[in-house]
Amino acid sequence: MIFEDRDAAGRALADDIAQRIPRDGQDRPLVLAMPRGGVPVAVPVAERIGADLDIILVRKIGAPGRPEFGVGAIAEDGPPVFDRSVLKHLGVTEDDLADTVAAERAELARRSRRYRGDRPAPQVTGRTVVLIDDGLATGVTARAALRWLHSRQPRRLILAVPVCSPEARDLLTADADDVVCLYAPEFFRAVGQWYTDFDQLTDTDVDRVLRRVHRATAG
Structure with missing residues (x-):
């Protein structure tokens, strides 16, 4: 199809x-x-x-050095949701992704202003x-x-x-x-x-x- x-x-x-x-x-x-x-x-x-x-509004949380590979996501003002099995496989912790999460929250805020006013x-x-x-x-x-x-x-x-x-x-x-x-x-x-x-x-x-x-x- x-x-x-x-x-x-x-x-x-x-x-x-x-x-x-x-x-x-x-x-x-x-x-x-x-x-x-x-x-x-x-x-x-x-x-x-x-x-x-x-x-x-939802944003993917990409793996370190591989932003296209989603290891989690965040919706609106909610907490990040991670695929813990993938994090374990990559040897990455949630703390390692703190900067990425902050950047995606900022992008969510920008899109909210843009789309919703x-x-x-x-x-x-x-x-x-x-x-x-x-x-x-x-x-x-x-x-x-x-x-x-x-x-x-x-x-x-x-x-x-x-x-x-x-x-x-x-x-x-x-x-x-x-x-x-x-x-x-x-x-x-x-x-x-x-x-x-x-x-x-x-x-x-x-x-x-x-x-x-x-x-x-x-x-």
Whole structure:
């Protein structure tokens, strides 16, 4: 299964989510996208199920000297969540990553100012929440987001992605009420290999989508 782009992946995901969340008007769901890639995936899902759309801010914590290799993640104002087995394998302690964690907290604050302005983080208590990204490789960032959300006591918490590694899917089943992954290929190298168009998104791309959604909601 190869998705044309993130919008097409979101439309496919919306078909599945719509079967799990009836539009009965009694509980307006909340769809939360993980910027940047999760935002265009989340839009058609929110439209299909009649949900509010917002973002949750999460940053990967990279290994020393290998920032692309995630050993943990941090969501919003929550504590860092580490893959302790990976830390042990690398011979790295949490204290060794203190500077990296501080830098990622600063980036979370910058993105909050950029994407939200004066708006607070979304209120999730008592709501059905659907967390969306464009795909999961290790699942470490999604785990941090799920744990932050769980601490705020949603009524139901669903993780939904178009594609993921089987390991990430299995890892996260304990952190969500439901994990939806349309495609979990056995030989998984990177999320981008399952998209024809997987261009890197910018802050401007995220701003554009969020402004459009908020204008439509206000109107």
